[in-house]
Amino acid sequence: MRIPLSCRVVGVVVSLLFTYCGRLSAGVIDNHVDQLGADCQLPDALVQEIKGYQPIVNKIVGRIVDGEFAGKTWDSLAELVDTFGARLAGSEQLEKAIDWAVGKLKEDGLENVHTEEAQVPHWVRGYENAQLVAPFKKNLPLLGLGYTVGTPRGGIIADVIAVESFKEFEKLAPEQVKGKIVVFVPKWEGYGKTVVYRSKGASVAARKGAVASLIRSVTPFSIGSPHTGMQSYDDDVKKIPTACITVEDAEMILRKYRKGETLTIHLEMEDRNMEPVMSRNTIGELVGTTYTNTSVVVVSGHLDSWDVGVGAMDDGGGALISWKALTFLKAMGLRPRRTIRAILWTGEEFGLLGGKAYKEAHMENEKKEFNFFFESDIGTFEPKGLDFSGNKEAECIFREVVKLMSPLNATEFQTPTDGGPDVTHWTSRGFPGASLINKNEKYFWFHHSNGDSMAVEDPKNLDKCAALWAAAAYVVADLSVAMPKDVTDPISHLDL
Amino acid sequence: MRIPLSCRVVGVVVSLLFTYCGRLSAGVIDNHVDQLGADCQLPDALVQEIKGYQPIVNKIVGRIVDGEFAGKTWDSLAELVDTFGARLAGSEQLEKAIDWAVGKLKEDGLENVHTEEAQVPHWVRGYENAQLVAPFKKNLPLLGLGYTVGTPRGGIIADVIAVESFKEFEKLAPEQVKGKIVVFVPKWEGYGKTVVYRSKGASVAARKGAVASLIRSVTPFSIGSPHTGMQSYDDDVKKIPTACITVEDAEMILRKYRKGETLTIHLEMEDRNMEPVMSRNTIGELVGTTYTNTSVVVVSGHLDSWDVGVGAMDDGGGALISWKALTFLKAMGLRPRRTIRAILWTGEEFGLLGGKAYKEAHMENEKKEFNFFFESDIGTFEPKGLDFSGNKEAECIFREVVKLMSPLNATEFQTPTDGGPDVTHWTSRGFPGASLINKNEKYFWFHHSNGDSMAVEDPKNLDKCAALWAAAAYVVADLSVAMPKDVTDPISHLDL
Numbered sequence: 001m002r003i004p005l006s007c008r009v010v011g012v013v014v015s016l017l018f019t020y021c022g023r024l025s026a027g028v029i030d031n032h033v034d035q036l037g038a039d040c041q042l043p044d045a046l047v048q049e050i051k052g053y054q055p056i057v058n059k060i061v062g063r064i065v066d067g068e069f070a071g072k073t074w075d076s077l078a079e080l081v082d083t084f085g086a087r088l089a090g091s092e093q094l095e096k097a098i099d100w101a102v103g104k105l106k107e108d109g110l111e112n113v114h115t116e117e118a119q120v121p122h123w124v125r126g127y128e129n130a131q132l133v134a135p136f137k138k139n140l141p142l143l144g145l146g147y148t149v150g151t152p153r154g155g156i157i158a159d160v161i162a163v164e165s166f167k168e169f170e171k172l173a174p175e176q177v178k179g180k181i182v183v184f185v186p187k188w189e190g191y192g193k194t195v196v197y198r199s200k201g202a203s204v205a206a207r208k209g210a211v212a213s214l215i216r217s218v219t220p221f222s223i224g225s226p227h228t229g230m231q232s233y234d235d236d237v238k239k240i241p242t243a244c245i246t247v248e249d250a251e252m253i254l255r256k257y258r259k260g261e262t263l264t265i266h267l268e269m270e271d272r273n274m275e276p277v278m279s280r281n282t283i284g285e286l287v288g289t290t291y292t293n294t295s296v297v298v299v300s301g302h303l304d305s306w307d308v309g310v311g312a313m314d315d316g317g318g319a320l321i322s323w324k325a326l327t328f329l330k331a332m333g334l335r336p337r338r339t340i341r342a343i344l345w346t347g348e349e350f351g352l353l354g355g356k357a358y359k360e361a362h363m364e365n366e367k368k369e370f371n372f373f374f375e376s377d378i379g380t381f382e383p384k385g386l387d388f389s390g391n392k393e394a395e396c397i398f399r400e401v402v403k404l405m406s407p408l409n410a411t412e413f414q415t416p417t418d419g420g421p422d423v424t425h426w427t428s429r430g431f432p433g434a435s436l437i438n439k440n441e442k443y444f445w446f447h448h449s450n451g452d453s454m455a456v457e458d459p460k461n462l463d464k465c466a467a468l469w470a471a472a473a474y475v476v477a478d479l480s481v482a483m484p485k486d487v488t489d490p491i492s493h494l495d496l
Numbered sequence: 497m498r499i500p501l502s503c504r505v506v507g508v509v510v511s512l513l514f515t516y517c518g519r520l521s522a523g524v525i526d527n528h529v530d531q532l533g534a535d536c537q538l539p540d541a542l543v544q545e546i547k548g549y550q551p552i553v554n555k556i557v558g559r560i561v562d563g564e565f566a567g568k569t570w571d572s573l574a575e576l577v578d579t580f581g582a583r584l585a586g587s588e589q590l591e592k593a594i595d596w597a598v599g600k601l602k603e604d605g606l607e608n609v610h611t612e613e614a615q616v617p618h619w620v621r622g623y624e625n626a627q628l629v630a631p632f633k634k635n636l637p638l639l640g641l642g643y644t645v646g647t648p649r650g651g652i653i654a655d656v657i658a659v660e661s662f663k664e665f666e667k668l669a670p671e672q673v674k675g676k677i678v679v680f681v682p683k684w685e686g687y688g689k690t691v692v693y694r695s696k697g698a699s700v701a702a703r704k705g706a707v708a709s710l711i712r713s714v715t716p717f718s719i720g721s722p723h724t725g726m727q728s729y730d731d732d733v734k735k736i737p738t739a740c741i742t743v744e745d746a747e748m749i750l751r752k753y754r755k756g757e758t759l760t761i762h763l764e765m766e767d768r769n770m771e772p773v774m775s776r777n778t779i780g781e782l783v784g785t786t787y788t789n790t791s792v793v794v795v796s797g798h799l800d801s802w803d804v805g806v807g808a809m810d811d812g813g814g815a816l817i818s819w820k821a822l823t824f825l826k827a828m829g830l831r832p833r834r835t836i837r838a839i840l841w842t843g844e845e846f847g848l849l850g851g852k853a854y855k856e857a858h859m860e861n862e863k864k865e866f867n868f869f870f871e872s873d874i875g876t877f878e879p880k881g882l883d884f885s886g887n888k889e890a891e892c893i894f895r896e897v898v899k900l901m902s903p904l905n906a907t908e909f910q911t912p913t914d915g916g917p918d919v920t921h922w923t924s925r926g927f928p929g930a931s932l933i934n935k936n937e938k939y940f941w942f943h944h945s946n947g948d949s950m951a952v953e954d955p956k957n958l959d960k961c962a963a964l965w966a967a968a969a970y971v972v973a974d975l976s977v978a979m980p981k982d983v984t985d986p987i988s989h990l991d992l
Contacts, residue, residue, distance in 0.1 A: 078751065081748075082748055082751055082752050082755075083631070083632070084632055085628075085632040085633070085634045086634065093632055093633070132581075135579070136579070136580055136581040136589055137581070137589070138581045138582065138806070139804070141946055221719075222719070222947065222951065223717075223718070223719045223721045223941055223942060223945060223946070223947035224721045224804070224805060224942075224945050224946025224947035224948075224949070225719045225720045225721050225946070225947075246946060247951060248805070248806075248946065248947065248949035248950070248951050249949075251949075251950070251951060252577075252578055252806070252949065252950065255574065255578055255950075256578050259578075308635070308720070309720060309744070310634070310744075310748070445719055446719060446720075449719060449720050450637055450719070450720025450721070450742060450744065451718060451719035451720035451721075451744065452720075453720070453744035453745075453747075453748065454744070454747070454748065454751075455718065455743060455744050455747060
């Protein structure tokens with residue numbers, strides 16, 4: 001996952017978006033006050049109707065976690081990442097993975113399998129090398145950030161300015177910064193709060209004449225691995241090369257700099273931006289018995305990844321449980337009243353671009369078309385429950401749905417939430433949605449690094465996540481009532 | 497630390513050495529049956545004498561952990577690694593660090609500060625790059641291993657043979673292996689057992705005509721970081737390039753290979769072996785009041801490191817507590833009857849070479865010269881106690897000494913042990929010695945990787961380790977009796 005653009009829109013006070021940013025800021029997922037829902041006034045018949053789904057939930061969980069589907073989600077995820085590796089937006093590997101997914105969704109019996117186009121950037125990582133050349137020689141493992149430009153041929157050799165915060169940097173005069181490599185070494189204060197240094201470090205540094213910007217990797221724990229991720233240049237600054245270095249090296253540089261030492265770095269980056277290319281969201285359905293193609297329940301994760309590691313965690317797992325939830329329901333002969341639609345987003349890492357294109361293509365009838373949005377993009381470790389975004393009435397219904405997840409010991413309920421980065425295109429405007437709460441305390445250890453591999457994914461936990469996904473989507477899609485919503489139209493300056 | 501050469505001498509049944517190898521095999525440090533020492537028959541007067549040191553131990557602990565020395569060990573370690581970075585044997589950085597250490601030991605008031613020569617190899621890591629080129633492109637982070645040769649110019653492009661074990665590899669015919677890159681993907685079964693793939697993988701692969709060998713990094717946990725370390729070529733095989741890749745990539749390669757896929761790797765390594773150079777062990781003393789320069793108590797760690805990370809953990813911490821133990825005792829005016837000698841070994845990582853040279857130079861009078869050997873080379877996390885190697889009588893005395901460490905909650909006692917890699921030159925022949933038991937469960941996460949940095953070291957834990965070191969060395973050096981020993985002369989084929 002990446003931080004939504006909205007978290008970087010300073011000064012726009014939109015409580016829902018800022019709630020999301022704030023939650024990320026404090027850690028992976030904060031423990032929110034769990035309002036007990038005591039003020040819910042659902043009709044007793046509806047409460048009883050939802051409770052009536054318990055046997056079917058039990059059956060779904062039993063078959064996926066302990067039955068014939070056990071281990072299948074991990075196997076398919078391993079096949080995806082072992083066959084195609086990382087799936088960077090704009091890469092041939094991503095498009096091949098999409099072709100493969102289309103074939104597999106069809107093989108699994110999903111219906112209306114197709115793709116829908118979304119334009120994505122084509123940024124390419126080239127040779128990257130950084131060396132501390134004075135006061136002693138040390139290789140500095142690094143990863144260039146999304147959209148970064150490269151260095152001139154032969155690289156840049158420059159002295160370092162190291163700061164812990166933008167506030168500290170503000171105090172520096174442009175003549176102190178000009179021609180320097182600025183190293184930002186923010187303390188880890190949760191992803192949402194810390195990631196602004198990665199997102200905006202280059203622009204902030206360039207504004208005072210820096211020639212490059214290096215940032216402490218955005219992670220609470222490190223074993224000498226750099227982490228990549230998105231950044232965006234402000235329109236009015238010179239584009240300078242920017243990369244994340246390891247926590248260890250960043251902290252050492254800051255310590256040395258503060259002692260008054262002169263540090264010199266040789267930075268070589270051959271990263272470059274090519275022409276944008278067309279990619280695709282991958283879609284498959286379990287068509288409803290009653291409300292065909294209206295009031296769709298979306299289950300989703302993104303198929304693209306960063307180009308390091310293999311994107312098993314971010315977001316192979318989320319994509320796979322979304323796809324397999326439908327596969328398993330279909331194989332069990334369970335077809336709800338509403339259509340469940342699995343969407344494997346493209347271009348998420350470069351700005352939620354698959355979701356954006358999908359939103360625009362479906363905007364005209366969106367209120368009619370969409371009932372509920374599930375997204376999993378914060379790990380598929382052991383599931384704990386679901387968090388929710390939507391109006392009070394929908395919340396009360398969804399609270400009852402989450403209670404059904406007791407066989408998985410996953411009845412935690414949190415609200416508000418944005419429902420996940422890609423679906424903020426809808427949930428930020430009042431559509432109801434939910435995302436997976438899971439034991440993802442180590443998520444950012446691996447996030448956007450070479451550590452994002454199958455080693456992070458546990459077959460049993462993937463089964464549990466898939467079971468939760470299938471069961472929750474099935475119940476929401478089958479209820480006698482549609483999920484209530486108070487939808488606002490897109491507003492241009494908030495438009496994700 | 498590295499695995500002693502002895503662990504790789506197959507078929508030489510020397511129980512002490514094999515005990516050490518076996519202990520490493522099972523994890524960082526096994527929990528041994530802690531013989532209660534019920535069969536100890538120390539004279540009551542001696543037991544009472546040792547108990548009498550409790551106030552002085554309390555004072556040492558108080559001053560180092562909570563008094564004016566608190567934090568000093570971390571500060572000096574940070575100064576070492578921040579000033580010189582990694583300290584590979586043969587490098588200018590190591591020799592500069594030795595010069596610095598000599599100056600600092602003198603500044604701290606240590607006595608007889610000097611260096612003693614030890615020849616070390618001069619292996620140089622060059623440009624290293626590995627790419628999976630088929631069936632998809634993936635950068636494979638790697639670290640060449642000690643003494644490895646480079647590839648021919650332009651690198652090697654070859655298909656892969658992947659195996660989990662030497663046993664599996666044995667079944668392959670040379671014609672299957674010839675011209676291939678062999679990837680060894682052993683399961684983690686503790687360091688001692690797993691490291692043989694790193695030590696011997698290249699020779700085993702070369703024997704059947706492989707052109708290179710890649711090994712799963714020797715660690716139980718990974719975030720996409722490769723780990724380096726020693727390897728040695730058998731005399732009768734062709735020297736082929738060899739490196740460790742990440743756990744994640746190794747496991748993926750094995751999975752794909754076992755599915756029958758053809759994997760191709762492009763490997764470029766410009767590593768090379770230069771002429772050996774002269775390095776130095778660094779020595780400083782707190783001269784005893786009574787037995788001057790006979791019956792010396794050695795406290796030691798190694799100053800050299802691998803060339804990745806900065807060697808803060810392996811073994812900056814061990815070297816620093818050995819040096820600072822003397823600094824603090826001296827500053828407290830505590831001078832024992834015997835001399836305590838801090839030795840900061842050189843060339844440990846390339847074959848315990850500093851210890852070897854020191855042993856040879858001091859062999860003539862060694863029985864008279866040395867009383868006891870402390871070594872810390874398995875982390876300086878929170879201390880738990882001391883493990884011991886030596887005869888029964890010495891063991892009984894040392895058990896009583898360890899009981900004094902209760903103010904540090906570090907009274908764990910284990911035996912047998914080798915006392916640490918460098919001092920196996922002596923402890924394997926009957927000299928008594930001890931090494932630090934500490935909460936080093938994560939030691940191999942960082943070992944020989946870019947993660948070996950100050951971030952691993954905690955100031956308070958370093959204080960506690962330094963206090964334990966100072967207190968234990970003081971008591972052993974001050975006792976009315978010398979440590980009993982049954983020393984055997986070096987035997988050539990076991991000679992470390």
